[in-house]
Amino acid sequence: MTTTLAPPFDFEHFLLKKGDAFDLIKALPDNSGDASIGDPPYNLHKMGSDWDHDALTDKSGRTGVVKSLPGGMKLDREQGRQLGAFMFEMCKQTLRVLKPGAFYINFSQPRLSHWMAVAMEDAGFEIRDILIWNYGTGQTKAASQDRVVRKMKISDEEKVRLLASMGGRKTPQLRPMCEHMILAQKPREGTFVQNWDKWGVGLVDTTQSLDGKFPGQIMSVAKPSKAERGVGNDHVSVKPVKLIGHLIELVTTEGQVVIDPFAGSGSHGVAAMNTGRKFIGFEREPKAFNVAANRLLAAAPKPTGGGGTCGQGPKRSFDVAKYKLPPEQPRSFGFGWAHRQCPTLTAWDD
Numbered sequence: 001m002t003t004t005l006a007p008p009f010d011f012e013h014f015l016l017k018k019g020d021a022f023d024l025i026k027a028l029p030d031n032s033g034d035a036s037i038g039d040p041p042y043n044l045h046k047m048g049s050d051w052d053h054d055a056l057t058d059k060s061g062r063t064g065v066v067k068s069l070p071g072g073m074k075l076d077r078e079q080g081r082q083l084g085a086f087m088f089e090m091c092k093q094t095l096r097v098l099k100p101g102a103f104y105i106n107f108s109q110p111r112l113s114h115w116m117a118v119a120m121e122d123a124g125f126e127i128r129d130i131l132i133w134n135y136g137t138g139q140t141k142a143a144s145q146d147r148v149v150r151k152m153k154i155s156d157e158e159k160v161r162l163l164a165s166m167g168g169r170k171t172p173q174l175r176p177m178c179e180h181m182i183l184a185q186k187p188r189e190g191t192f193v194q195n196w197d198k199w200g201v202g203l204v205d206t207t208q209s210l211d212g213k214f215p216g217q218i219m220s221v222a223k224p225s226k227a228e229r230g231v232g233n234d235h236v237s238v239k240p241v242k243l244i245g246h247l248i249e250l251v252t253t254e255g256q257v258v259i260d261p262f263a264g265s266g267s268h269g270v271a272a273m274n275t276g277r278k279f280i281g282f283e284r285e286p287k288a289f290n291v292a293a294n295r296l297l298a299a300a301p302k303p304t305g306g307g308g309t310c311g312q313g314p315k316r317s318f319d320v321a322k323y324k325l326p327p328e329q330p331r332s333f334g335f336g337w338a339h340r341q342c343p344t345l346t347a348w349d350d
């Protein structure tokens, strides 16, 4: 693919672009990213899935939707299918953009994670594992059905019999404690060693640990505190920087590029900055974009030079020429970039 110098893309630490991830990712070159860690919209009723929120709420009268469950827990058989179709397109682009052997991790709500895994596999990735983020404390959503029985048009004797037989049983939701993270890999070129030698990806750094032991499938990390989220960050689905940092350190090396097409409030980017990686992120919602831009600018290594000198991070063996975008693409983006490249440049918006 043709490459050319386009200043916003010649980035030192991070590149965050406001806009639709499906358009923006097309501008990234083939075989260029070292890993992608995504936290896509969950496609759950009233749970920050704007891309299909209207479609979902319009379906409230359709068969398969259980109206009595709280927002986020309504069952619609179409949700999984829609998530699968949505993700399949993103997975195909991600497969193109990642280097052979690179890892691709997607968060998913456990109830829909099988659709996520199938979308990734259908697009061409090899599913390696399902990791679990154990966040420990979840809000119990199981609903008592006693009130439903009391409102039924049956005799009092029947109600007593039914309530006694149900014995206080509730709707099928155990206390939520985890999210799934599907770990997949772009097919390698040759053996693990040959792939590593050519592309620098495809093996896992098992010296990384959250608990002092060999890294495991269950990762126990508390949800981010208010302080970690940062000022004005009321995003509904902020991921802990510590968890994402651990994932990044497992599957990449310093200076490599981590991509998050659904950046939200920017936690994956902050984790990339903290671990000395580079970050490319996209976010469609202006408010989330601004929060992410501010968090990233605060987390990125500060420029040390003056008068236009680029920011200095740890020494990297990063070949920036591989990350230039094709010449026809930058013009269509307009503004809406945030990046840490020069002291004179800060986050800006459309």
Ligand SMILES: C[S@@+](CC[C@H](N)C(=O)[O-])C[C@H]1O[C@@H](n2cnc3c(N)ncnc32)[C@H](O)[C@@H]1O
Pocket (backbone or CB within 6 Å): 019, 020, 021, 022, 039, 040, 041, 042, 048, 050, 051, 235, 237, 238, 239, 240, 261, 262, 263, 264, 265, 266, 267, 268, 282, 283, 284, 285, 288
């Ligand atoms: C689950 S949240 C990500 C949260 C993020 N991991 C964090 O810690 O803040 C998903 C994000 O994807 C964004 N999004 C949804 N569809 C998008 C699209 N087509 N292009 C870009 N962003 C999109 C939403 O606005 C939302 O902020």
